[in-house]
Each structure stands twice: as structure tokens, then as C-alpha cells.
Amino acid sequence: MQIIPAKTPDFVKTWFPNFIWNINTKKKELYLTFDDGPTPEITDWVLKTLKTYNAKATFFCIGNNIEKHPDIFNRILNGGHSVGNHTFNHLKGWRCNTDEYVEDIKKTQALIRAATSADYASHLKLFRPPYGKFKAKQSKQIQSLGYTIILWDVLSYDWDVTVSKASCLKNVITTAKEGSIVVFHDSVKAFPNLKYALPKVLDNYSKKGFSFKGLQQNRDLLIQIPELSQ
Numbered sequence: 001m002q003i004i005p006a007k008t009p010d011f012v013k014t015w016f017p018n019f020i021w022n023i024n025t026k027k028k029e030l031y032l033t034f035d036d037g038p039t040p041e042i043t044d045w046v047l048k049t050l051k052t053y054n055a056k057a058t059f060f061c062i063g064n065n066i067e068k069h070p071d072i073f074n075r076i077l078n079g080g081h082s083v084g085n086h087t088f089n090h091l092k093g094w095r096c097n098t099d100e101y102v103e104d105i106k107k108t109q110a111l112i113r114a115a116t117s118a119d120y121a122s123h124l125k126l127f128r129p130p131y132g133k134f135k136a137k138q139s140k141q142i143q144s145l146g147y148t149i150i151l152w153d154v155l156s157y158d159w160d161v162t163v164s165k166a167s168c169l170k171n172v173i174t175t176a177k178e179g180s181i182v183v184f185h186d187s188v189k190a191f192p193n194l195k196y197a198l199p200k201v202l203d204n205y206s207k208k209g210f211s212f213k214g215l216q217q218n219r220d221l222l223i224q225i226p227e228l229s230q
């Protein structure tokens with residue numbers, strides 16, 4: 001059941017102006033994101049599908065999965081995609097203390113840094129909290145460590161087994177517009193819906209003249225966060 005709306009309401013974005021919900025742009029660009037990988041076979045399927053449309057995306061990876069599947073993580077990087085931190089253990093922020101939460105993020109960031117080589121310093125450090133939830137103290141601390149917190153504009157609900165394939169697709173194509181940040185998952189649970197919806201989303205928006213971009217080197221994002229461009 002969809003409790004949180006597929007489209008994030010504007011008033012929610014206004015409550016949390018320090019988080020990135022979408023890119024402020026009139027350009028025909030979409031920002032697809034994939035959470036919870038790398039996952040054997042599924043992430044490679046996503047990479048192959050994106051490549052067909054010359055699409056770039058952002059992968060919010062779980063540190064534990066990067067550690068288990070370094071080859072897949074490297075294929076994400078070699079594909080020119082952006083990567084972000086999604087904690088090491090997919091922690092529920094509201095269930096753990098801030099030190100524990102931040103340590104989990106740092107452990108993941110060390111893996112990202114080790115794999116990213118010379119380009120690392122020039123890229124934004126992106127973080128998305130699992131479940132989109134964390135304590136205010138945690139979010140402040142994460143930002144003070146230089147992370148840009150990315151939430152979303154559109155939820156596909158691909159992970160929800162009670163949401164049909166058609167609804168998952170509809171959640172995206174009826175709501176995503178210029179600058180939208182769209183959430184998918186390269187996970188086993190989401191795969192039936194993802195496999196159906198992703199090619200159709202790519203096809204639909206390509207035909208409308210959209211391109212698909214990663215968030216890490218995004219100029220508009222730098223403009224949106226003034227302190228980053230200084």
C-alpha cells in the first residue's frame with residue numbers, strides 16, 4: 001500500500017530546504033536513482049538497460065554490498081554513473097544513536113573512496129538515508145561532514161510487492177518532470193516491477209526529448225547548494 005505519496009508534495013520540500021528533493025532546472029533532464037545495490041545480476045541488468053538509452057544515473061549503495069560485490073561496484077563507476085552512500089548496514093536512523101549512524105556512513109565512504117581513485121575529491125559526497133528517515137541531529141552531523149543529502153521528487157514504489165507493475169510505471173510517468181529525482185531499487189525484491197518499468201520510463205522520456213543524468217557532477221546541484229560552490 002502506498003502510504004507516502006509517489007510525488008513528494010511541495011510543502012514537505014519547504015519544511016526541509018537543506019535536503020535536495022529535485023534539481024531546479026527547466027532542462028529536459030531526469031535523475032534516476034537506484035538504491036540498495038550492488039546486487040548480482042540485477043545491477044548489471046540496470047547498467048545494460050541504461051546503456052541502451054545512453055542514460056546516466058546515481059546508485060545509492062549499501063557498504064556491505066560494495067564489500068561483497070566490488071566488481072559490480074566498479075562496473076557502475078566505469079559506466080560513468082554517480083554513486084552515493086546509503087550506510088553500510090541499511091540502518092534505520094531513528095533506531096540508532098548518531099555516533100553509530102555516522103560510523104556506518106564513514107565505513108561505506110571509505111569503500112567508495114578506495115574504488116573511486118583520483119577523481120574522488122572533485123565529486124560531491126552524496127548521502128541518502130535508508131527509508132528516507134533519520135534524526136535531525138544525524139542529518140546535521142552528516143551535512144557538517146560535507147555530504148549532500150539527496151531525497152527524491154518521485155517514488156516508483158518498485159520495492160512494494162503490493163504495487164502492480166503498471167502502478168509502478170504510472171507512479172513515475174505521470175509525475176516525473178524536468179529535474180525530477182526518481183527512486184528505484186536494484187534489489188531482488190524490486191526486480192519484478194523494475195524490470196517492467198525501467199525500460200518503459202527510459203523509452204517514454206527519451207521520446208519526449210529527455211536525457212538522464214547522474215547527480216555527482218551536476219552543475220545545477222552546485223548552484224542549488226551555495227556553500228558547495230564557494
Ligand SMILES: [Zn+2]
Pocket residue numbers: 035036086090129130131
Ligand atoms: Zn534503501
